[in-house]
Amino acid sequence: MTTARPLPSQRSEFSVEDGVHYLNCAYFGPLPKSVEAAGIAGIRMKSSPAPFPSTNFFTDIDGLKTEFARLVGGEAHRVAVVGSVSYAVSAAADNVCAGPGQNIVIVEDQFPSNVYAWQRLAAERDLEIRVVGRPGPPPSRGLWNDRVLSAIDVATAVVALPQHHWTDGSLFDLVAAGRLARQVGAALIVDASQTVGAAPFSVSEVQPDMMVTVAYKWLMGPYSLGAAHFGPRFDDGRPLEAGWMGREGAEDFSRLAEYTSHYRPGAARYDAGETSNFITVPMMREALRRISEWDPASIELRLGELLTPLAEAAGELGWPCEDEAWRARHFLGLRLPDHVDPEAFDRALAAERVYLSRRGGSLRVSPGVFSEESDIGALIGVMRSVSSG
Numbered sequence: 103m104t105t106a107r108p109l110p111s112q113r114s115e116f117s118v119e120d121g122v123h124y125l126n127c128a129y130f131g132p133l134p135k136s137v138e139a140a141g142i143a144g145i146r147m148k149s150s151p152a153p154f155p156s157t158n159f160f161t162d163i164d165g166l167k168t169e170f171a172r173l174v175g176g177e178a179h180r181v182a183v184v185g186s187v188s189y190a191v192s193a194a195a196d197n198v199c200a201g202p203g204q205n206i207v208i209v210e211d212q213f214p215s216n217v218y219a220w221q222r223l224a225a226e227r228d229l230e231i232r233v234v235g236r237p238g239p240p241p242s243r244g245l246w247n248d249r250v251l252s253a254i255d256v257a258t259a260v261v262a263l264p265q266h267h268w269t270d271g272s273l274f275d276l277v278a279a280g281r282l283a284r285q286v287g288a289a290l291i292v293d294a295s296q297t298v299g300a301a302p303f304s305v306s307e308v309q310p311d312m313m314v315t316v317a318y319k320w321l322m323g324p325y326s327l328g329a330a331h332f333g334p335r336f337d338d339g340r341p342l343e344a345g346w347m348g349r350e351g352a353e354d355f356s357r358l359a360e361y362t363s364h365y366r367p368g369a370a371r372y373d374a375g376e377t378s379n380f381i382t383v384p385m386m387r388e389a390l391r392r393i394s395e396w397d398p399a400s401i402e403l404r405l406g407e408l409l410t411p412l413a414e415a416a417g418e419l420g421w422p423c424e425d426e427a428w429r430a431r432h433f434l435g436l437r438l439p440d441h442v443d444p445e446a447f448d449r450a451l452a453a454e455r456v457y458l459s460r461r462g463g464s465l466r467v468s469p470g471v472f473s474e475e476s477d478i479g480a481l482i483g484v485m486r487s488v489s490s491g
C-alpha cells in the first residue's frame with residue numbers, strides 16, 4: 103500500500119508567468135529554477151573553461167544514470183543516455199531477432215518514435231505490424247488494453263507500447279503485456295515519455311527489454327536528451343554509432359588510439375555520441391534529482407487531485423473522456439462535444455491564456471507540479487462558456 107501524499111504546489115520553484123494557465127507538460131514541461139541554474143552554470147563553465155580531468159566526461163553521465171536508475175527502479179549500468187526516443191528505439195530494432203511470418207504489436211496512433219523503426223524492420227524482414235485499434239470513442243473501459251493482450255501470440259517478435267497513450271492518457275497494463283511477451287519470447291519495448299516524471303514507473307515490475315523517455319516533458323529537463331534502460335537481451339548488441347566513449351578504457355584520453363572492440367558493460371555502448379554535454383547533462387541530472395525528491399507517487403496524486411474537478415465538469419457538460427480506471431491520473435484527454443465549435447473553443451482558450459494541446463482528436467490537459475487549482479478553474483470556465491453557446 104502506498105503511503106504517498108499529494109505533493110503541495112511547487113509554483114514558487116518555477117518561473118511560469120502569473121496569469122498563464124500552462125496545462126501542457128505532455129508537450130513541453132517548464133524547467134524548475136534549479137534546473138535552469140544548472141544549465142547556466144554549464145554555459146559559464148564553457149565560456150571560461152578551467153582545466154579539468156578527462157574523467158569528468160564520464161562522471162556527470164554516470165551520475166545521471168544513477169539518478170535515472172533510482173527513479174525507475176533499474177540498474178545504473180543498464181542506462182544509456184540518448185538524444186531522443188527514436189534513437190533508442192532504432193537501436194533496439196536493429197538488435198531484435200525477428201524473421202518472416204512474425205509480428206510486431208503496436209497501438210493505433212502511437213507516437214511515431216516507437217513506430218517508424220518497427221515499420222522499417224517489418225519491411226526489411228517481412229514481418230506483420232499489428233496495429234491494435236481503439237475500440238471506439240472513449241470510454242473504452244479497458245477494452246483497448248484487452249485487445250492489445252489478445253494480439254500477442256506465439257508469432258510475436260516485438261511488443262512496442264507506451265504506458266500512457268500520448269494523445270489522451272489511455273492506460274495499458276504493461277506488467278500483463280510483459281508477462282505475455284516473455285511467455286512467447288517477444289521483446290517488450292516501452293516508450294515511457296508520457297509517464298516517467300509524473301507517475302511511478304517500475305523497471306523491476308514491468309521488466310521491459312528496453313524502456314526510454316525524453317527529458318523535456320514530465321521530467322522538466324532539457325530538450326535533446328533522454329534516458330533508456332536496456333535489459334540483458336541487448337547486452338551484446340550492435341549500437342547505431344561506432345563510437346568511442348562506450349569502449350573499455352575510454353576514460354584515459356592518452357590511450358584512445360589503442361583501439362579496442364570491447365565495450366564497457368551494460369548499456370554504455372548505446373550512449374549517443376558526445377553525450378557529455380556540460381550544459382544539458384547537469385540540467386537533466388538536477389531534474390531527475392528533483393523529481394525523485396518530490397516522489398512520482400506524490401506528483402501523480404497531486405495531478406490527479408487537480409484534474410478531478412475537471413473530469414467531473416467534463417462529465418456534467420458532456421465532454422467524453424476515458425474511464426478513471428483506464429486513464430492516466432496525471433493528464434486527461436477530453437473530446438470536444440459535437441455542439442461545441444472548435445474555433446470558438448480555441449479563441450476562448452487564447453483569451454484566458456489557457457494552454458493545452460490537441461492530439462489525434464483529443465484535447466490533452468496536462469498540468470505539472472507548478473499548477474494550481476485556479477489553472478484548472480480557468481479551463482473549466484472556458485468549457486462552461488463554450489458549452490452554453
Ligand SMILES: Cc1ncc(COP(=O)(O)O)c(C=O)c1O
Pocket residue numbers: 128129185186187188189213215264268293295296316328
Ligand atoms: C510519447 C512520445 N514519445 C516520444 C516523443 C518524442 O520523441 P523523440 O525523442 O524521438 O523526438 C514524444 C513527443 O511528443 C512523445 O509524446
